[in-house]
Amino acid sequence: MDPLLSSSKPSFWSAFVIKTKKVLKWLLILIVVIGISSIYWKYFYTYSEGYRAGLLQKFSHKGAIFKTYEGEIILSSVSSNRDVTLASEKFLFTVTNKTLMRQFDTLQGLSVIVHYRQKNAPVFWRGDSPYLVDSVKVRR
Numbered sequence: 001m002d003p004l005l006s007s008s009k010p011s012f013w014s015a016f017v018i019k020t021k022k023v024l025k026w027l028l029i030l031i032v033v034i035g036i037s038s039i040y041w042k043y044f045y046t047y048s049e050g051y052r053a054g055l056l057q058k059f060s061h062k063g064a065i066f067k068t069y070e071g072e073i074i075l076s077s078v079s080s081n082r083d084v085t086l087a088s089e090k091f092l093f094t095v096t097n098k099t100l101m102r103q104f105d106t107l108q109g110l111s112v113i114v115h116y117r118q119k120n121a122p123v124f125w126r127g128d129s130p131y132l133v134d135s136v137k138v139r140r
Helices: 012-043 098-106
Strands: 046-062 068-079 085-095 111-119 131-138
Touching: 046 085, 046 098, 068 098, 085 098, 098 131
Parallel strands: 085 131
Antiparallel strands: 046 068, 046 111, 068 085, 111 131
């Protein structure tokens, strides 16, 4: 057998296929990592955290398939001398804690302070609002 014909070097096409498979494997890994990171950032990363104070106007259990507890607080920005709110903004939120849900049922119509965590977008099984309330206090 001629030593020149039985060279151990792979042909151009087999080397091309091997390199292409390697590139596609790394590209697939990169796409999966970017996809998982973007889903985490969009739906589970806490974008902001803080407190809101106002009048608890509404608290309800709603949803067609996934029932969630949704609330609404009136944030007053300008009040008259008779404790009547002249200018207001609504703060819509979701409650996921079961013990907190019972507290909200008894606080409607009262002035409250809530602590919230804001996500970048709501997840359908967690509620309609990106604001998740995790504590409540009655404002005196």
